[in-house]
Amino acid sequence: MKNNVRNERVALKLTQEDLAKKIGVSRQTINAMESNKYIPSTVLALKVAQVLGKKVEELFSLDETD
Amino acid sequence: MKTRYLFPHRFKKLGWILLIPSLVLGLLLTSEMISAPSWLDMDVFALYDPKMLGDEEGTKEVFKMRETNLADEIIACLLIVSTILVACSEVKEEDEYIGKLRLESLLWATYVNAGFLIFCLFFIYGIGFYQVMVYNLFTLMLLFLVRFHLVLYKASKLSAYEE
Numbered sequence: 001m002k003n004n005v006r007n008e009r010v011a012l013k014l015t016q017e018d019l020a021k022k023i024g025v026s027r028q029t030i031n032a033m034e035s036n037k038y039i040p041s042t043v044l045a046l047k048v049a050q051v052l053g054k055k056v057e058e059l060f061s062l063d064e065t066d
Numbered sequence: 067m068k069t070r071y072l073f074p075h076r077f078k079k080l081g082w083i084l085l086i087p088s089l090v091l092g093l094l095l096t097s098e099m100i101s102a103p104s105w106l107d108m109d110v111f112a113l114y115d116p117k118m119l120g121d122e123e124g125t126k127e128v129f130k131m132r133e134t135n136l137a138d139e140i141i142a143c144l145l146i147v148s149t150i151l152v153a154c155s156e157v158k159e160e161d162e163y164i165g166k167l168r169l170e171s172l173l174w175a176t177y178v179n180a181g182f183l184i185f186c187l188f189f190i191y192g193i194g195f196y197q198v199m200v201y202n203l204f205t206l207m208l209l210f211l212v213r214f215h216l217v218l219y220k221a222s223k224l225s226a227y228e229e
């Protein structure tokens with residue numbers, strides 16, 4: 001699964017730490033998610049989308065391996 | 067979603083406070099660099115206590131009283147409790163990704179521990195194997211602790227760098 005969380009976060013001038021605090025997760029989680037090392041749960045994906053003001057489908061998309 | 071069945075974060079510190087001295091004492095005791103204090107010699111109730119080489123024939127094996135030094139029992143108990151507390155307490159920012167790292171570390175530790183055991187089965191014999199079994203009571207949790215904290219440390223270093 002691909003995502004463009006990093007781009008959207010940077011566009012809002014948020015650091016990983018800021019985003020992590022707003023969502024209530026660790027900074028490591030945001031980092032792992034942005035580097036495609038971790039696929040978030042539905043709840044976490046919805047929270048990220050809410051904070052970044054986007055739809056989940058705009059942030060996350062399937063790739064060839066899925 | 068957070069991992070269930072974890073202790074609150076404050077128990078982690080208590081775990082470390084118990085783990086470090088009991089690990090040092092356990093290693094010193096098993097390597098015979100210190101001896102168990104004699105005031106811990108006492109009569110205990112044994113459910114099962116088969117005779118060892120050199121014991122008299124006909125010694126009762128079940129439901130009997132026997133004398134033992136409780137130092138190793140106490141240290142083993144402290145090690146089990148403290149490794150559980152350190153390993154199974156929430157980290158400061160426990161979340162679903164940390165839960166994944168925790169589970170993967172436990173899997174890794176289980177595989178490495180199994181490999182270590184298979185190696186010892188074929189290459190260590192006699193009383194040496196008994197010693198390995200004693201260490202093996204704690205190696206799974208200790209391997210897990212090392213691996214989990216290493217992975218956590220790496221993840222925090224990486225995320226700090228990639229702000």
